[in-house]
Amino acid sequence: MLSGLLKKFAGATSVAAIDHDELVQAHREKSCTIVDVREPHEFGNGHIPGALNHPLSQFDPARLAQGKPVVLICQAGGRSATALRRALAAGQQNVRHYEGGMSGWRSRGGAVV
Numbered sequence: 001m002l003s004g005l006l007k008k009f010a011g012a013t014s015v016a017a018i019d020h021d022e023l024v025q026a027h028r029e030k031s032c033t034i035v036d037v038r039e040p041h042e043f044g045n046g047h048i049p050g051a052l053n054h055p056l057s058q059f060d061p062a063r064l065a066q067g068k069p070v071v072l073i074c075q076a077g078g079r080s081a082t083a084l085r086r087a088l089a090a091g092q093q094n095v096r097h098y099e100g101g102m103s104g105w106r107s108r109g110g111a112v113v
Contacts (some may be wrong), residue, residue, distance in 0.1 A: 004095060008009065016094040017097055017099045018071055018097070018098050020104065020105075020110075023098050023105075023111050024110070026069070026071065027049075027050070027089075030050070032068055032071050033052065033065040033068050033069070033070050033071070034051050034052070034071050034073060035051065035054050035065075035072050035073070035077065036048070036051045036072075036073050036074070037055060037056040037074050037080055037082075037083045038056075038081050038102070039056075039072070040053060046102070046106075046113070047113065048113075049110065049111050049113045051071075051073070052065075056074070056083055058077045060092075060099045061071050061087040061090035061092050061095075064087060068093070068094075068097045070087075070096070071095075072096070072097040073098045073101060073105070075101045076098070076101040076103050076104075077099040077100060077101045077104075078101075079100065080097035080099075081097055083097070084096070084097040
């Protein structure tokens with residue numbers, strides 16, 4: 001039973017992940033809303049330009065932007081995956097997460113403000 005549950009969550013997360021090149025293109029085209037679920041002090045130390053800060057500690061899927069796809073990001077992918085599961089459980093459908101997090105974004109030369 002536990003392995004089935006883990007597979008379900010793993011499958012939901014991997015299906016709803018966005019890769020680096022897709023995120024770069026979506027960011028450039030402004031075709032998504034990027035939501036950073038790190039805490040405010042982390043967000044203040046550098047984030048993707050235009051990203052909104054909705055910390056996981058206060059995360060409410062109902063507050064996610066409507067009308068555009070939402071991409072969740074954190075430092076390394078764990079918190080954004082948790083936020084993704086919460087959003088999907090709340091019925092949000094147009095939500096993905098960036099598994100590489102800000103660490104991956106920075107290491108691949110992504111813009112940070």
